Amino acid sequence: MTVRAVLSPIATAAGRRRELLSTLGAVDGPDVGTVTDIFDTLRPAAPDFSAALDVALDTDGGVLVATGEPMFDSRLAAAVGAPQFLVAAGEQDHLQLQQVSGQLVRVGRIPRGIALMDGSHGGSALEAEGEAIAFTELDRLDNADPSTPVVGPEVFERNLIIQARSASAHIVLPEGDDDRILTAAHQLLAKKVCDLTILGDPSGIAARGHELGLDLSGATLTDPTKGDDLERFAAEFAELRRAKGVTLDEARETMKDISYYATMMIHLGLADGMVSGAAHTTAHTIRPSFQIIKTVPEASIVSSIFLMVMDGVLWAFGDCAVNPDPTPAQLAEIAVVSAKTAAQFGIDPRVAMLSYSTGSSGSGADVEAVAEAVSLAHSAAPDLSIDGPLQFDAAVVESVGQKKLPGSTVAGHANVFVFPDLNSGNITYKAVQRTADALAVGPILQGLNKPVNDLSRGATVADIVNTVAITAIQAGN
Structure with a gap:
């Protein structure tokens, strides 16, 4: 009722x-x-x-x-x-x-x-x-x-927490020396969103949590530089990278790195997903995934989407964080996987492949690359609602879309937007976030066998909570 x-x-x-x-x-x-x-x-x-x-x-x-x-x-x-x-x-x-x-x-x-x-x-x-x-x-x-x-930021975040809670996932947070991570962990535990393992010096984490007035008693605190797991992880990594000539001693040193240790936890089933990047680069966060978790069979690349939440509007933007200059084949793959990811979060995907031209109104190598990507995406996912090339206004304004691309089921109604390159995608998501008072949730990484998500080094506590919830949902799907 x-x-x-x-x-x-x-x-x-x-x-x-x-x-x-x-x-x-x-x-x-x-x-x-x-x-x-x-x-x-x-x-x-x-x-x-x-x-x-x-x-x-x-x-x-x-x-x-x-x-x-x-x-x-x-x-x-x-x-x-x-x-x-x-x-x-x-x-x-x-x-x-x-x-x-x-x-x-x-x-x-x-x-x-x-x-x-x-x-x-x-x-x-x-x-x-x-x-x-x-x-x-x-x-x-x-x-x-x-x-x-109306789906606004608060409604979206509330639904996100409820959906994550039902996934019953275990997420590892490698950056236990960051106060934002500890504060977010306190909130996640209080809301019973997921089980957590926090990496770092357990006594130091507990002491800092006490200083900040946080309750971290529900989390598992693990030192990644010592213990029986370190040796087991090293042996597994040496085996995985044997063809690359990695020795057991080299593997031991590698496993002391928090990102590698956390990723190995996921690989061996000790955690369902990882969130990192508050104090480390994107490369440091996701590089171990390529070596340990690897991509799903149908994926040739890892890409990302941002969920953009405004009053009455829930959109997905891809790829705004990972691939600088994707090929047509990669753009097609990004479109298909972005639609699947968007669907996990309540979006009935209608995918617009964006360009500076709509349909055949313009020409040039960049437009032709998007047109080729649309054709490849149709072949890969014939049931997916996708169209392009589309200018942004033609993608979101019905009167403009039907004038520029009449008969399209996507034009004027798009909710998943695939940008032709990282430059345009990153600029646009930040512009919308800062000028339209939008909640930008992400980047949500796509294409890996297990969920690993990256944080901006400027991430707020709310960003971390949302990203952990997203990761838990991905782990449960």
Whole structure:
């Protein structure tokens, strides 16, 4: 049972919150459902959006009396797919209702209507601001068509945690000397997202965790430079690299490197995935994977996608982190594997192969390379919805897409975007992230036999938590 409506008390009604709740309580019942006061649930802290969203999504039906800040409440209503009603006390609130309604309309969040504390429907001035409904008629909300929830950053992150938790994965974090890693580990353990092994000096990690006020008791702390596993790992690595002339002594030294040690844990089934890179380069993070885990049989390269999350929009961008100048065959492979990865996170993939030209409107070697990649991708995955070459506007704006590439099922509706090279991809994802207030989750590496994901050295704690959750989900698929 979902939230039936989000009620946002404004003007005079906001000052009569206790009376509002009492009135709602009088009509509480099977027709109305439960009445939840967001302030009562979240006290003493003022509600931030994530906390408010948790309350809304944990509410067992009924109505949610929200904060009274209309923009905040409209965003909350959109996130849970419930209609928003502005709560007015009566005619005296008409002017403020006009102002608030106008603000919501301008940002595309039109309230369903008005709930009235006094009287049944009020005068025509209030009626003009939207459907008016008296509290005695709240059972009518059963007939309000629910909206599709808007996938914003908070909704996405919450769903990510839930999906990761169900995977029951074990993730290794090699960089135990980084405070961000330890703080993220504390949060992951508190949310029961996955099992964790943290590499480093166990006593040093425990002491630093205590200094930071963190609870790391649920993690396994392992010193990669000593112990029986080091010898076992070295013997396995020497065997894997025997054709390259690697000796056992050389393997012992190599296994003392945190990235190699963690990757060998995955190879031998002691962990399901790895997240690293907060203090190391991408090459240092993924090079051991090529030597130990290796790629899946159908992959010739490792590539990446970023999940770009904005209110109402969930897109995947590839490849923005690994391959500088992919060939047409590699672009085709990136397109196919990016669609598969995107599908793991709730995207029904419609793949646009991007270029500076749409269809046959332009020419040049770069356009021809994308066109060839589209043809190869169609051959490799004939059931995949993919098209190109497409300019970005033709890929996302329906009127532009149908004008430039009429009849295309992708043009104007794309949600997976494959960039022709690393230069354009990396620039674009960062531009969207910084100017559109987007949450960029990734890079998510693709093509390896087991999940290994790289962090930016500027990663925040939230970035690390999200990447570990992504890795756990990949391990469970």
